[in-house]
Amino acid sequence: MTTFGKAIRSLWRLDPGVRFLNHGSFGATPLEVLAEQQRWRDRMEAQPVRFMASEYPAAVRTAARQAADFLGTSSERFAFVENATSGVNAILRSLRFEPGERIVTTSHVYGAVRQALRHVASTTGAEVIEADVPTPVVSPEAVFDAIAGGLNARTKLVVVDHIASPSALIFPVREIAALCAERRIHCLVDGAHAPGQIDFNVDEIDADWYVGNFHKWLCAPKGAGFLVAADRNVPPLHPPVISHFYGQGLTAEFDWIGTRDPSSWLSVPSALNFHEKLGGGDMRRRNHALVLEALRSVARELDAVPSGPDQMFGAMATFALPRLVAPTFENAVRIHDLLLQQHAIEVPLIPFGDRLWMRLSVHAYNDVSDYAGLGVLLKDLLSEIVCT
Numbered sequence: 212m213t214t215f216g217k218a219i220r221s222l223w224r225l226d227p228g229v230r231f232l233n234h235g236s237f238g239a240t241p242l243e244v245l246a247e248q249q250r251w252r253d254r255m256e257a258q259p260v261r262f263m264a265s266e267y268p269a270a271v272r273t274a275a276r277q278a279a280d281f282l283g284t285s286s287e288r289f290a291f292v293e294n295a296t297s298g299v300n301a302i303l304r305s306l307r308f309e310p311g312e313r314i315v316t317t318s319h320v321y322g323a324v325r326q327a328l329r330h331v332a333s334t335t336g337a338e339v340i341e342a343d344v345p346t347p348v349v350s351p352e353a354v355f356d357a358i359a360g361g362l363n364a365r366t367k368l369v370v371v372d373h374i375a376s377p378s379a380l381i382f383p384v385r386e387i388a389a390l391c392a393e394r395r396i397h398c399l400v401d402g403a404h405a406p407g408q409i410d411f412n413v414d415e416i417d418a419d420w421y422v423g424n425f426h427k428w429l430c431a432p433k434g435a436g437f438l439v440a441a442d443r444n445v446p447p448l449h450p451p452v453i454s455h456f457y458g459q460g461l462t463a464e465f466d467w468i469g470t471r472d473p474s475s476w477l478s479v480p481s482a483l484n485f486h487e488k489l490g491g492g493d494m495r496r497r498n499h500a501l502v503l504e505a506l507r508s509v510a511r512e513l514d515a516v517p518s519g520p521d522q523m524f525g526a527m528a529t530f531a532l533p534r535l536v537a538p539t540f541e542n543a544v545r546i547h548d549l550l551l552q553q554h555a556i557e558v559p560l561i562p563f564g565d566r567l568w569m570r571l572s573v574h575a576y577n578d579v580s581d582y583a584g585l586g587v588l589l590k591d592l593l594s595e596i597v598c599t
């Protein structure tokens with residue numbers, strides 16, 4: 212059986228003095244994957260011209276095939292991008308919007324994606340609707356209903372998270388993609404948090420586009436995002452930066468966007484291998500069970516309200532702090548900094564809606580001791596804050 216927690220923490224470079232409960236924001240890359248990345252860099256720098264001209268084109272497609280296989284799709288429809296933000300931008304900028312056409316997303320949308328949508332709206336006259344999904348969310352149907360309620364005859368695109376950033380909730384993307392197909396509306400799924408966190412298959416979701424990251428839950432080096440485009444009649448995609456292979460198809464255009472360090476993309480197979488060595492699906496289920504245990508142990512001490520039902524969480528879980536803590540950015544920073552400076556705990560605090568939320572992450576290197584006493588500690592810290 213695979214060992215988890217402290218016993219394998221030295222497989223990462225993570226500071227052993229910090230309880231690292233925020234894998235979700237930027238992931239963390241294990242030493243063996245970083246070593247693979249360095250091997251690619253060494254190979255590139257030994258003969259840059261030969262590498263870029265002769266070795267890279269085949270190497271990137273080999274990596275793409277393995278990545279696409281893991282995601283349950285085909286490599287002809289798969290392209291690496293820098294990150295999920297870049298993938299979302301590529302899709303939004305490849306679509307043409309008429310004034311008054313509608314883009315529907317939810318109130319849980321990630322901040323950077325919200326800004327990209329604002330930009331499209333301001334340059335085209337399209338209208339962005341954020342369907343309100345009140346939190347705590349009672350069920351996946353509540354998300355579906357909120358989105359369905361935002362659609363009208365002029366809706367051109369739905370942008371929906373697979374796992375929402377502030378609430379950590381898994382959204383029913385397959386059902387939402389089916390609804391969009393029925394209504395002839397394009398559907399973009401933002402799966403920044405999904406690969407390596409939960410079980411899924413991109414082709415079964417069957418959205419027009421699926422965007423995600425390998426550098427979060429799959430522990431690839433930073434800069435390893437991807438997009439998958441359906442092969443039905445969707446508008447052709449172009450990268451946000453147009454380069455040599457303009458108009459020559461998805462893989463040609465996205466594989467070469469100018470001179471850059473491709474080592475994070477080429478190291479994705481190593482990250483996939485590492486993920487499987489940790490147990491793959493078994494590890495994902497173990498992380499899910501542990502995050503629920505952590506959530507319950509905090510809730511026992513604190514009047515903490517989870518953002519949704521257990522089955523909507525993967526390996527992250529979000530809960531609201533008691534109402535007496537105002538949901539301000541200042542409070543979020545203050546509590547975050549106190550936890551880090553006084554208790555060496557790295558965990559995100561998120562002002563969202565009318566509450567301040569804490570988001571717990573569990574990856575293979577975490578164990579139950581990382582969350583022990585967190586509820587009591589938070590209770591003491593919050594009463595100090597409220598009193599001062």
Ligand SMILES: Cc1ncc(COP(=O)(O)O)c(C=O)c1O
Pocket residue numbers: 235236294295296297321323324372374375376401403404424436
């Ligand atoms: C839902 C969602 N979309 C997009 C992103 C952006 O990811 P990246 O910074 O890798 O572009 C994040 C990051 O946390 C996210 O949670």
